[in-house]
Amino acid sequence: MKVVVAGLGLMGQAYVDRLSSQGFNVLPYARRSGVAGEVAKRINSRPATLEDMKHRDTVLVVAGWDDDYLLWLAELVKDGESIVVNTSTVSPQASMKAGEIVGRERYVEAPVAAGPRVARDGKLPVIVAYWNSEAWNKARPVVEALAATIIEAGEPPSAMVVKLAFNNILFTLVAGIADSFKLLAAWKVDKELLKKLMESTWMRILIERYWDRAWGKAKTHFRLAGAVKDLALFIEAARRRGAPVPASAGALNEYLDALLECDENVDYTSVIRCTYERVARNAREIR
Ligand SMILES: NC(=O)c1ccc[n+]([C@@H]2O[C@H](COP(=O)([O-])OP(=O)(O)OC[C@H]3O[C@@H](n4cnc5c(N)ncnc54)[C@H](OP(=O)(O)O)[C@@H]3O)[C@@H](O)[C@H]2O)c1
Structure with missing residues (x-):
């Protein structure tokens, strides 16, 4: 064939x-x-x-x-x-x-x-x-x-709608992880502590799946630019039919923010590292 x-x-x-x-x-x-x-x-x-x-x-x-x-x-x-x-x-x-x-x-x-x-x-x-x-x-x-x-x-376009909805779960999830690690960077708390805590719960699968990729230790599976594209498509598709999706809009901002620090061709999970490093550099002293 x-x-x-x-x-x-x-x-x-x-x-x-x-x-x-x-x-x-x-x-x-x-x-x-x-x-x-x-x-x-x-x-x-x-x-x-x-x-x-x-x-x-x-x-x-x-x-x-x-x-x-x-x-x-x-x-x-x-x-x-x-x-x-x-x-x-x-x-x-x-x-x-x-x-x-x-x-x-x-x-x-x-x-x-x-x-x-x-x-x-x-x-x-x-x-x-x-x-x-x-x-x-x-x-x-x-x-x-x-x-x-x-x-x-x-x-x-039923298949495409389901696919966009699926990707939205993936990308908002990883954006949420990125925000959590930023809190540690901002307070100068060792990021390994949150990693360990996650590993001791059902969230272990998230660490197993994303940690090496997020810190640049694996090759690109899906580009950061692709996450921006898919979230933008998801938000626009929802907007067209009047469905408000504010969490996805926040996630899109997260990936756009990562582009200030990292190349668009890095793996999308690098949103965790890229946004973490910017906050870590600018972290204020703990009062
Ligand atoms: N990667 C994943 O994990 C994954 C998973 C599920 C669905 N998808 C979907 O599958 C489609 C393709 O994804 P992908 O990850 O294969 O995207 P990609 O590597 O960024 O490639 C996308 C397109 O960009 C062009 N391209 C590739 N490398 C390029 C470069 N260095 N400079 C300029 N153009 C380049 C290619 O077109 P030409 O060869 O014609 O130039 C290619 O078709 C997307 O719709 C994506 O959302 C991807």
Whole structure:
């Protein structure tokens, strides 16, 4: 089965590796010059042409980063027959629009709820929504090769709404942890004490999961800029339908604040370290 993976960032490259290891004929596509060639070489393939994206391939897995990239890709492939599987996290309205551009009969919304390591193992949780079950049946083998769990959500943009809600939990949780450690920095109290206390309760899983990543001791799974993007998408999607989400707005500020200290390409959990270090530097004497 011939698959184009469009967008070769952290996730796109993981999809390429996983699908080619599972026997799919994968053609990579990237906007950046040279990147598709390098990735293609790694898997003994070749970069996808525009004609591949439109016609020759049964499924196009879109791993783009934002609304504009998705809509641009949708315009690019609109006169073809390939099934467009959108795995990226975008706004519900962009997902609907992409479906209208390529045609509802060719569009499957399939956001994923874990990172590149899990994708390489083929263990992703994926939530899918589609208008046309034939399109989904054609795309299903590709999604199944990436997924351990597939949750069906009805028609678009239900899957995207659920995905944004899921990410909001993740990012507000980590922003809350960042605020807690800032209090220790402000009062010049050893951060290891809170770490130890968390480790002695059910919160141990948070330390196990986030501590090394937060302090820069693991590679980037999901960029800090991505947390800003997803929280902004979540807030805008809620605002459009009149749902107030003040905790998420606070979390977004937390990640924007981290960008004053850290590069946007660090792992998003670095929000803990980046905001901590700024407060630690400026901490006043305890009165
Ligand atoms: N990473 C995760 O853990 C994760 C988990 C679930 C969902 N997602 C979603 O999956 C989508 C892709 O995420 P991602 O983590 O793969 O994002 P990413 O690494 O930032 O890549 C996103 C896009 O940016 C371009 N890009 C990558 N590196 C770049 C660089 N150094 N300079 C300029 N452009 C670059 C790529 O497009 P071109 O190759 O065409 O240039 C790529 O498609 C997003 O919608 C994200 O929300 C990610």
